[in-house]
Amino acid sequence: MSAPGGPRVLVIGAGFGGLGVARALREQGITDIVVLERAEAVGGVWRDNTYPGAACDVPSPLYSWSWATNPSWGRRYSGQTEILDYLQRAAREEGLLDLVRTGTEVRAATYHEANQKWQVTTSRGDFEADVVVSAVGQLSNPVIPDLPGEFAGPAFHSAQWRHDVDLTDKRVAVIGTGASAIQFVPAIVARVGSLTVFQRSAPYVVPKPDRAYTERHHRLFRRFPATLAAERRAVFWVTERFNAALGGDSRTTKPLLAAIRTAWRLTLRRQVPDADLRRRLVPDYPLGCKRLLFSNDWYPALAREHVDVVTDRVERLEADGVRTDDGRLHEADVVIWGTGFAATAFLAPMQVRGVGGVDLHEQWADGARAHLGISVPGFPNLFCIYGPNTNLGGSSIIAMMEAQADWIAQVARRIADGQARAVAVRPEVADEYDREMQQRLSTSAWSGCSSWYVDGPRITTNWPGLVGEYQARTASVDWDELDTVP
DSSP states (O other): OOOTTOSOEEEEOOSHHHHHHHHHHHHTTOOOEEEEOSSSSSOTHHHHOOOTTOBOSSOTTTSSOTTSOOTTOSBSSOBHHHHHHHHHHHHHHTTOGGGEEOSOOEEEEEEETTTTEEEEEETTEEEEESEEEEOOOSSOSBOOOOOSSOOSSOEEEGGGOOTTSOOTTOEEEEEOOSTTHHHHHHHHTTTSSEEEEEOSSOOOEEOOOOOBOOHHHHHHHHHOHHHHHHHHHHHHHHHHHHHHHHTTOTTTHHHHHHHHHHHHHHHHHHHOOOHHHHHHTSOSSOTTSSOOEEOSSHHHHHTSTTEEEEOSOEEEEETTEEEETTSOEEEOSEEEEOOOBOTTSTTTTOEEEOGGGOBHHHHTTTOOOOBTTTBOTTOTTEEESSOTTOBOSSSOHHHHHHHHHHHHHHHHHHHHTTSOSEEEEOHHHHHHHHHHHHHHHTTSTTTTOOSTTEETTEEOSBOOSOHHHHHHHHSSOOGGGEEEEO
């Protein structure tokens, strides 16, 4: 039998995923839990992304923990500050913040077969654990392209926003047109002197059905919780239809994607009067291939007189601006990178070694993979939250992470009961699961595209089905799929 409260579990990351798994473990009676967080506060991406206009593109009634629904959301699509406040408040009320050690960056994790324990090396010394859960997320390490040259002025990534840099009347260059850029560009456009947006590929942008929740809504949600639950279910149903379409479900793909395409085309035509600019804002890939974006002010921001959209490739940085491959220098006072994250570099930059000293990143050299996105052969008692092939094209990732957390907690409970000491998926099971994932993804909207979902020839980030399917597959641990050491 394990020690009371055991096994000892180390959770890496204190965002929605890490705090959620800590709660799931405690629901199973596991109390020997430490959550290691490299930053000085909890919150994950909602702590880090403080750029102007930062908000969620999933309605808040669904983008929240199922065990902490919130009747007081200020808007349907809440902003960064409100989401972070919600996360911290819910975690505090559950007593989860007491488990967190901030300012502790994990650098390596090594499995020792002799005692079936993990040694975890951090910036504040070593820890020993029976179980390690990585909850570092897919959108935690910003990417800045390695361009030649050097810019003389302030330059920063949207996830590392420089609030000390005053953009008033400045010439601002924004490189990238992804999910962050479509939020911060409209938020800063009115105060900058000029704005040059460098676009490698145009996104599909459709209207965001946002609205403020009034005090009347709040009273209704508090007095009749079923109304908030009904909105949560309705949003879930709609997003599941979108997931089905992206996954290639022939019953929903054509009509739903056609409707979305029509909404995009009408929005572009209505909000961008200039025909030449409209032409530059038409994507050159099928709808769904890359992330669909929601905004009511992206196109109007780009249509302003002091904004220029540049589609020529960025060649280099220079002291006073950005030079494109047509030879033109675009002068700037500030450069902002809206270039996304290293989504396919799972668990990076940590070094992770399993049975026989095998390096996890070498094992994943041709693309990350894990059974159910959670367990990897040869790495006993190492589990992932938001691991390979668990990202969504639509719906709330929190639902996926809660399903993973409950699965991991079931495994930890069996270890606590003394029925196993080391647990990992069997290699043949993992291989069959990975074949299923890649076969299903090959007929999805993401197949054959260049996007952050893809690592080489493999789609490593996304789940090909419905959230409901994933929840059903992870609801109970299938012990026949796992190797266990008693």
